[in-house]
Amino acid sequence: MKIYTIGFTEKKAERFFSLIKLSGTKRIVDVRLNNISQLSGFAKKDDLKFFLKELCNVDYVHFPDLAPTKEILAPYQKKNITWDQYEDKFLNLMAQRNIEKYVKPEIIDEGCLLCSEHLPHQCHRRLVTEYLKSHWTESEIQTKHLT
Numbered sequence: 001m002k003i004y005t006i007g008f009t010e011k012k013a014e015r016f017f018s019l020i021k022l023s024g025t026k027r028i029v030d031v032r033l034n035n036i037s038q039l040s041g042f043a044k045k046d047d048l049k050f051f052l053k054e055l056c057n058v059d060y061v062h063f064p065d066l067a068p069t070k071e072i073l074a075p076y077q078k079k080n081i082t083w084d085q086y087e088d089k090f091l092n093l094m095a096q097r098n099i100e101k102y103v104k105p106e107i108i109d110e111g112c113l114l115c116s117e118h119l120p121h122q123c124h125r126r127l128v129t130e131y132l133k134s135h136w137t138e139s140e141i142q143t144k145h146l147t
Contacts, residue, residue: 001105001139003124003132004112006146008043011118016042017055019146026114027059028052031125032115033067040116065097066128083122090124091131100135101129108132110137112146120145 003023008016020028028048035045049060068090076086114140117123126145133141 001109001136001141003108003129003141003143004110004146005115005120005123005129005143006112007115007117007119007123007125008040008127009116009118013042013051019052020052020058020112021056023112023144023146025058026110027061027107027112028114029066029107030060030062030114031064031066031128032062033064033070033073035062036123043114043116058112063103063107064137066094066099067111068093068124087127090127094128094131101116102133103132105136105139119147 004023006016006019011019012054030045030048035043035048037044042048045060045062052058052060063098072086072089072093075081076083081089113125113128115123115125120126123138126143129141133143
């Protein structure tokens with residue numbers, strides 16, 4: 001199984017869509033809590049869905065259950081909690097949601113998890129891939145972060 005991840009910030013549309021197209025991903029799995037923000041530019045849900053199909057022949061699915069809650073995200077964004085605290089809260093949330101049991105591997109396989117963060121090291125999309133990798137032990141999972 002192969003999972004890609006990408007963040008749209010600090011990328012111009014040309015770079016973003018080129019990375020998607022060259023990766024060979026089959027679908028974007030949007031793991032953002034808010035996918036309609038004006039700050040998203042070309043990555044707003046409806047625009048993104050159109051561009052992905054037209055430019056890359058890639059499908060789009062929004063999966064908010066793979067996103068943090070506002071109650072977890074806001075304190076981190078306001079620097080009221082550390083990354084380590086955020087990570088712990090988000091991993092616990094995924095466990096409570098039992099994402100490994102209801103997320104279908106065929107949605108994730110050759111899919112690309114999309115979030116806003118430019119780099120994956122402090123982004124929940126990396127945590128999602130690592131969580132699934134530790135729970136889906138019946139298949140080998142390879143993760144590639146598109147930057």
